[in-house]
Amino acid sequence: MKPFILSETNWKSLKDREIDLAVLPWGATEAHNYHLPFATDNIMVEKIAAESAMIAWDKGSRLIILPTIPFGVNTGQLDIKLNINLNPSTEFAILNDIADVLNRHGIYKFLILNGHGGNDFKQIIRELGARFPKMFICCCNWYQSFSNSDFFENDGGHADEMETSVMQFLSPELVLPLDEAGNGMGKKFIIKALNEKWAWAERKWSKVTTDTGIGNPQKATREKGEKCINEVIRKVSDLMIELCNTKINNMYE
Numbered sequence: 001m002k003p004f005i006l007s008e009t010n011w012k013s014l015k016d017r018e019i020d021l022a023v024l025p026w027g028a029t030e031a032h033n034y035h036l037p038f039a040t041d042n043i044m045v046e047k048i049a050a051e052s053a054m055i056a057w058d059k060g061s062r063l064i065i066l067p068t069i070p071f072g073v074n075t076g077q078l079d080i081k082l083n084i085n086l087n088p089s090t091e092f093a094i095l096n097d098i099a100d101v102l103n104r105h106g107i108y109k110f111l112i113l114n115g116h117g118g119n120d121f122k123q124i125i126r127e128l129g130a131r132f133p134k135m136f137i138c139c140c141n142w143y144q145s146f147s148n149s150d151f152f153e154n155d156g157g158h159a160d161e162m163e164t165s166v167m168q169f170l171s172p173e174l175v176l177p178l179d180e181a182g183n184g185m186g187k188k189f190i191i192k193a194l195n196e197k198w199a200w201a202e203r204k205w206s207k208v209t210t211d212t213g214i215g216n217p218q219k220a221t222r223e224k225g226e227k228c229i230n231e232v233i234r235k236v237s238d239l240m241i242e243l244c245n246t247k248i249n250n251m252y253e
């Protein structure tokens, strides 16, 4: 039983405990090429949250990890079988209700730990900040906490070398052999500014990739996944510790 994981702890351990920070891991349920499980984003983000929190807890941080939200925004993938879409407005409603609970119980620091590219919490956090002015709400996309080229030969973004390597390390029993994976070939936009990322449009996933992956997974290894995830856990645990140690009314220097 880990006392900093809400699903595992109990009323006896929790009821008189001071908590500075609540962390909500958020994933998605979606196809990940042919070889990775639908829960890939959930498995990764939950493990990162738990391992990072253990380091922070051992250093005295008073935090709690909430249960992982297993569905994300998949509006660009509605035609891909059993990709479960939550609309952005649904995500707002969920976060509003969770923030209301935290706010009532005096837990004013709230970190959304995100593991899915379709989830975009910035605008939601702006609106929640206006509703809950005592709170400090922030989000972190763990997959942006490191440089892909420090660990991997090929980039991509979905069921790619990085995600495959990390899953080979975390949940090898759920990863098919790489000769069963597609090549993760992703098409680019015709419009230049969209590829240069200073203009943006949602990608219609099934027009961009045939195997649902973007990024070639063939060079993935368990060792690369272990190195990468250890770096992520180091970074995310530092973030949790800093959030716990910094006063809400003194955030700037």
Ligand SMILES: [Zn+2]
Pocket (backbone or CB within 6 Å): 032, 040, 041, 115, 116, 158, 159, 163
């Ligand atoms: Zn993923």
